[in-house]
Amino acid sequence: MAEGRHETLRGEAWTPQSRAEHDEDVLLSARGVRGERSLRLTGPRLGAVPPPVRRPRATPVTEPVVSPGRPGGGRRPADGPQQTQQTQQAPPPTHGTQQPQQSQRKSRQLPGQPQPKPSQPQPKPGQQPRPRSGRPRQPAQLDQPQKPQRPPRKLRSPRRSVAWITVLLSLTATGFGAYGLTTLVGGSSPCAPPLELRVLTDPDLKATVGAAADAYLTSAANTTGEGCRRSGITVYSAGSADAVTALRSETGAWHEPRDEDLNPQRDIGPQPDVWIPASRADVPRVTGGQDTDALARLEPDDRALAYSPIVLAVPTSLAAASLDERVGGPLTGMVDALRERHDHLEVRRPDPEFTDAALLATIGLYGTGADPGRVEQRLAPPGPPAPTAADLLCALPDDDAVDKRTAALVPEFLLKSGVGCDRTTRSPRTAQYPGDVPGLEPVFVRVRWEGADRDRAARDEAADGFRAWLAGEGGRAAFGAAGFRAATADRALLEADEAAAGVLPAPSLLIESAGRDAMETALRRYRDARGPGRVLFLLDSSGSMAGLWRGPSGGPGLLKQSLGGLGGRDEYGVWAVADGRGRAYETLLSFGPHSRRSAEAAIDAGARVRDAEADPYAALVAALDDMAERGAADDRPQLIVHITDDEDVGRLTGARLEDLLSRARLADVPITTVSLANGGCAAGRPDALISTASGGRCLDADDEPGSGLSAEVARTGTGE
Structure with a gap:
């Protein structure tokens, strides 16, 4: 473009630029028929305003572009309108060269196309016509005398100019990797984009469910015979109380927000295809009070995917010594015993409105006849609690003195899988297992939305595939690596050989699951107390x-x-x-x-x-x-x-x-x-x-x- 001294309509140098239009494909190269190269550019969509055209100063010599279907013509892409390099179709070539002709019609030009010159001279008698090729001709003026002179500047043909644009864009694309280069020059992957599943889960489970989803995406169960993925998965989390409320009474606003103050799409996320709450009681909490005109219908599995008890993670120097003190007693009794051993002992728990684990711990804290206001006042520190158990365990080591005197109510699995914070040195902790605190029981729940039938079969197939994998050996390995236990029988550790320090391999755990009423009552009393x-x-x-x-x-x-x-x-x-x-x-x-x-x-x-x-x-x-x-x-x-x-x-x-x-x-x-x-x-x-x-x-x-x-x-x- 620079060598050709091409100018815009304003007389400025024409610099190639890449402009991506939404939903518009641009074909930069295509294979021709019989090995001949042909290049076309797809134009704007139907109804779009065409680019400005620079009018020629003289009648141009038009070089033919063979229409699709003729020998030498390029194949038209399957989708999208096309715009060729001229609006008038020229006659077919004779002996490989074009006879000069005058035309009163004005040809349309693409931006950046060189200005055509007057007609080229006829070949001299006896001289073989020059074959068509990609090499540019040397245009000459018809009224110019035939005498030795300095040859005029060579101008690149329209095809060659666009080819140079292709080269420039291709070189630019190398900065984006081979994928971008392949896309620009017309290559494509044999795999179509997979259908994407939206998976909503409890904040305490997000890391575990996310790791399980990553493993499933590349597993054989999610791979076709051609090596393509069957589905993609997006894992996101939201406060447990907010998720229950939205599915119970805000599905209409979730489907179509109408109020700035009530917008689950903004506050929670997209409408989920799958919901994995941390407690099976969350499902009856939704269905028991769901609106009659709700747009979401829940289909939960009968069995939980895994299990993890809520433990009192105590600094080892303060933990109970005997097994009887560590297992089975009421949570309030364990806390009182710890306070007797340490005058300044603190007990901390995450936000019960944000995670099910904290709400389950609150059931034990309030106990029988306890005053929630008094309980909350004794929980340190003042101000808002940590949102998740991982956040709580990350914050404690910021103050060594606090870390050494604070017991944390957290899910047991975090004592093995750890937390993603920057502190690796913290007080070693020993798990004590209260007998009146239900544990985590994540369950797979298929969420069906009214009116979402366009790809229902494909979405059901994708959800069923992920469900089967999570309930099988793949999910067992993912939850075991995170520190979970089996959801049935004696609830043994899924990876007993790699149990975390301070965790009992087979404590006598609470078998009864959390109930809907117990969780709702604890949440109401917590809100009143706070x-x-x-x-x-x-x-x-x-x-x-x-x-x-x-x-x-x-x-x-x-x-x-x-x-x-x-x-x-x-x-x-x-x-x-x-x-x-x-x-x-x-x-x-x-x-x-x-x-x-x-x-x-x-x-x-x-x-x-x-x-x-x-x-x-x-x-x-x-x-x-x-x-x-x-x-x-x-x-x-x-x-x-x-x-x-x-x-x-x-x-x-x-x-x-x-x-x-x-x-x-x-x-x-x-x-x-x-x-x-x-x-x-x-x-x-x-x-x-x-x-x-x-x-x-x-x-x-x-x-x-x-x-x-x-x-x-x-x-x-x-x-x-």
Whole structure:
């Protein structure tokens, strides 16, 4: 193109460019008949605007392009319209050369085609006509005298120019590999693109199901006799609670989103052909409450693909020593025993709304008669939980001290297959097997969508093939490599010879599967417990607090700092504790939702030191009764905060102390005591005993009470 000095309509140099049009094929070369090469370009689709044509300055000599079907003509591709190099068909060649002729018709040209010159001279008498070839002719002007002169510049023929374009594009394609080059020059693979299956699974299972799908794609079961794949598979995951809700009541919006706030295609992913939940109970959770006009129908398998128990993964230095302590006991009992061995033990669990494993663990945590709000407050850290078990195990080694004192509720298989995080050094862990926590039972569920019948037979064949492979030796190997157990009989490890350290090869596992009602109840109670909280602050306002009143470290200052953990939907109030006028307290801030600014303004305006003593026993008893009444109808988290200088702790002795401890154990409302005196939380002191009995926390001057109190309030509230 550069040597030919071709120009655009604007007079600029014509530079070849590649422009891909959607759904338009461009044929750069094609095999001709009888070995003769022929080259054609497919033009725009029917109805498209043709490219601009540069008008010739003189009547051109047209070189024939033989129409399809004639000797020497190129074969037309099976699909798509074609555009040849001229609009008028020339007469057939004579003796291999074209006779000059004049034509008043104007020929159409392709962009980049050289301008034709006037007719070429006739061969001299006796001279053999020059055969047709790919070599360019030397055009000459008819009115130019025949005398020795410098030969004119050779111009490449239209065929040769387009051939050079092909070479340029082919050289460019080498940068994209052999596949791109083959595509550009007209080669093609014998394999058609396979049908793609969409597989939705639980986030904890995504890595395992993805590895199984990769193995299946290249297996003999998914390969034809010609070496082509029968199907492709896309594996994606979404929060388990969101997936259940979408399949149960949002299939219409999933099929055709109509609302920006409700769009499962955006929030979950494409409509699945296959769903692999982590628990068999998820299927009745969907079908039990599914809309009558639902567009999705579930067809689950009868048997689970594999099994993995939910374990309490404990740092080996803190784990139970005897087999009886490690296997079969209730989860709450195991946790209590661990806390007795380590004062600062923490228990963490992923988000029950995001994975089935965390929701199954929550069933055991809540146990029989446990208060969800109190349970959630004792689970560290404050703020949102880790989304998956793998994320939780990845985060723990970021702090060695936390890693060594934290037990994690995770699926057993992760102790073998590990997690994909950057930390490889972590505290070794030992699995303890609670007897009241159901395990993971992934199951294959075929999802059929109303109106999706165009390729139903092919899609059914692809889904059935993947189902059979997962249920057979291929799936067994994939789940075994990840650390799963058999789904039936004694649920032995699928790869017992390569069991992870700290895992029992054959513990006495829970046989009963999770039920629909148990999972739904646990999820509802969790949402209530993580919802808006209630906090009642008791601020010691007796005369002895005068020296501990002002500044950020004084009583009101500590209280106001902790308000950042409470949001607009949380409810809280402040009592000023001082024994006067026959009452143990006065209301400083009425109980209810408040903005932080208005709450701080009320505290600044009304908080003052009274000329009276405090009665912590009477104030705490009244607070327990008040909170018990407020929380009788729901599972919202609750907290009592007592800020005191312990000057009146002498009123918490003997029978009064025993009565208060008994009430605290029964109320299921944690009490966090903030002692502004040194040693206020020492073992055996009333503050420490009350906090322990209620399941709360005791903070004194040695524990950075400001940050500690803010953390405790943040566990209860929703935050600013």
